[in-house]
Amino acid sequence: MGRAWKYGDDVNTDVIYPGRYTYKQLSPEEMAQHALEDLDPDFIKKVKPGDYMVAGKNFGMGSSREQAAACLKYAGIKAIIAKSFARIYYRNAINFGLPAITIDTDKIDDGDEIEVDLEKGVVINHTKNEEYRFPPFPENVIKIIEAGGLIEYVKREIGKN
């Protein structure tokens, strides 16, 4: 169970991970410190491992920078739940081991205690006592997420053979 951090539509990669850090080589901890810096400076002070990001439509629009997915993961975010994602962001998130879940997020409010069951394909809202279904991820995507990302997953698969 984790807290829902709710934001609006069209949250772009510049406010998720500002361009001024994009070409700097930063450690995961440092990257986490800049997560959502230009949208909600309090976020990083209050977020706890296992919390969830909840947003409106077109989350992650803009640049293809992979750090915009990585920084949220390093900040402890367990999954991103939005009405829709920008295409490249969606791929970056999953390839970084961060589930990107598409549902109608209107019923989730900031601060709700929620939980995601990836295998069953359900978001449980404990605060409102509701459940929202989404088509479960196929097995191979779950494996990528479990491995912690695409490259780790590929390494694992190749190691098996």
Add this chain to the structure above:
Amino acid sequence: MSHTISQKIIARASGLKEVEVDQIVTPEPDWVMSHDNAAAISKTFKKIGVEKVWNPEKIVIILDHVVPPSTPEYAQNHLDIRKFVEEQGIKYFHGLNAGICHQVMAERGHDLPGSLILGSDSHTPTAGAFNAFAAGIGRSEVAAIWATGHLWLRVPESFEIIVNGKMPKGVYAKDLALHIIGDIRADGANYMSVEFRGETIKDMTMASRMVLTNLAAEMGAKAGIMDYDEKTEEFLKGRVLRDYTPVKPDEGAEYQKRREYDAGDLVPKIAFPHTVDNVYDIEKAEDIDVDQVFLGTCTNGRLEDLRVAASILKGKKVHPRVRMLVFPASWEVYMDAMKEGILETFIRAGALVMNPGCGPCLGAHEGVLALGERCLSTANRNFKGRMGSKEAEIYLGSPATAAATAIKGRIADPREVL
């Protein structure tokens, strides 16, 4: 069930009889393309720990972004790539004498109808003009394909854009594409595969069709696809590297969105800074002075683009305040333009004819902008800072608009000079 072109191509490449929208599949691409970023990709590939790439005959690497290299770092990248190509026996490596990756993919016979192409460049959908399903992917993803031959993909919804009517004089595929983007916005086709069809598309040359599929990326689309016809066949004759099977949509295929346009009442369009969907009729831009005119890129650096611009510039001079830079999209375009005398027309008019490649499109070299400068560009992106200073402005328009603008020194309607 009935299926769209993209569903049929993805199903075939995934070894499945059919696929449905939203299904996640792991196809083996027919080609995986990368450019100068192959240097970074080869490092990620080495981290995976496999010795050899899955299939050296399906990997295409094209140097285009910073050619020739402008710094020791870029030069090192090119060197690393050449070493990697040799060590892995990669069959299709196009070095400095090729051109922009998307153009080279078509000219050198990689863009096969019915094929599935993945590339580490966001304008990979350009290949869709040849009835291929072509999508842009990330660098780590290319490394993963090099290692395994597969990548997960979500089967996209399809969006049918139908264009009918005859394009008025002075109006080109670029104007039509900008008009569509202004209408549906930058996320109007997010995740989707756009299928373009209609009389207007049928009438277009392959070069013009590529403008639309190239700009599908600026609609948020995963791919932009067109039907195969005699023009596709004609272009591909003598070029294709393998046999191919064109793909048609089934009768009753399901399109989640559909839009129709009439090309007959279009006017030249301009995308104002700093987003591609900030589109207006040229009238609104007409008094805007420019410092640079950039003719080229994977959007509008083909022979017909150079030809129309040269026809306007013939016997005229580029405005003294303006730097006009011409970048043929490929060596083939460069040679053809030379034979036709087009390059001479540009040079006589006072333009700089540069080497084939991306040029200043990505802001790395060969003509970037200073603080406060304005550029009329035939490229596909006008984001802040894209071509140099963050305080510069980029306006996007057609090659004819670029030529008219170069003469007047301010954004000008090509219909007045044609």
